[in-house]
Amino acid sequence: MTHPGRYHLHLTLHGAAAMHGWWDDETVARRMHRQTVGEYGQPGTHVTLTDEQARQLVMDHEQTASDDQAETEDGWPDVYGDSPPVDDYRLGCGPAGDATS
Numbered sequence: 063m064t065h066p067g068r069y070h071l072h073l074t075l076h077g078a079a080a081m082h083g084w085w086d087d088e089t090v091a092r093r094m095h096r097q098t099v100g101e102y103g104q105p106g107t108h109v110t111l112t113d114e115q116a117r118q119l120v121m122d123h124e125q126t127a128s129d130d131q132a133e134t135e136d137g138w139p140d141v142y143g144d145s146p147p148v149d150d151y152r153l154g155c156g157p158a159g160d161a162t163s
Contacts, residue, residue: 067091070083071084071095
């Protein structure tokens with residue numbers, strides 16, 4: 063029995079196998095690894111690319127909660143960090159009441 067390809071991509075979500083793929087071309091396999099990380103990159107994601115012929119790990123990406131942005135109480139990413147509330151800013155001004163040039 064022949065392998066479907068030399069390079070094997072494996073996606074695990076929260077410890078459970080979610081997807082895998084095989085490619086003969088390393089450039090294509092590396093691109094698919096990056097694409098998979100981009101599409102599924104979230105805490106609990108682990109994406110590996112192995113060269114089955116050489117029996118080597120080619121690329122490895124594991125994303126934990128500390129790799130990701132902090133989340134707010136409602137579970138959404140905290141994209142603003144310590145920024146003041148939006149209503150404290152107006153076009154051409156700093157915080158409310160502080161005129162800037």
